[in-house]
Amino acid sequence: MPNVKMCPKFSAAFAVLGKRWTGLILRAMLLGQRRFSEIVATVPLLSDRMLAERLKELEAVGIVKRTVYPDVPVRVEYELTPKGRDLEPVMNAVQRWANKWYGDSEGDDG
Numbered sequence: 001m002p003n004v005k006m007c008p009k010f011s012a013a014f015a016v017l018g019k020r021w022t023g024l025i026l027r028a029m030l031l032g033q034r035r036f037s038e039i040v041a042t043v044p045l046l047s048d049r050m051l052a053e054r055l056k057e058l059e060a061v062g063i064v065k066r067t068v069y070p071d072v073p074v075r076v077e078y079e080l081t082p083k084g085r086d087l088e089p090v091m092n093a094v095q096r097w098a099n100k101w102y103g104d105s106e107g108d109d110g
Helices: 008-017 022-029 036-042 048-060 088-101
Strands: 064-069 075-080
Touching (some): 022 048, 022 075, 036 048, 036 075
Antiparallel strands (some): 064 075
16 A cells, blocks of 8 residues: 555644544534533533533634623623534534444444
8 A cells, every 4th residue: 555644634624623522512513603501411421621622622723703792691602603614514424424324222333
């Protein structure tokens, strides 16, 4: 097999998207603008600390936008940027793949 190098852009994308919980967070955010508690409620077993970390990472790379509303108490909402919304077909493709290859039991071979 020839020695083929991985595309640096693909590697950079997977460095962000391949982190634990990121895909589930993105899937939850495809539903529209969300508050922190709504994301936590949508993703089982996701801790507040981990969500906060992932949201900061996704915001730093331009996938998530954080908006602070000066209400009392302060309200913070998160939404996908156009860059993040562009991941929707990818997430839908992963869902189709999962539907095809993961049956009722996790070890199902199809």
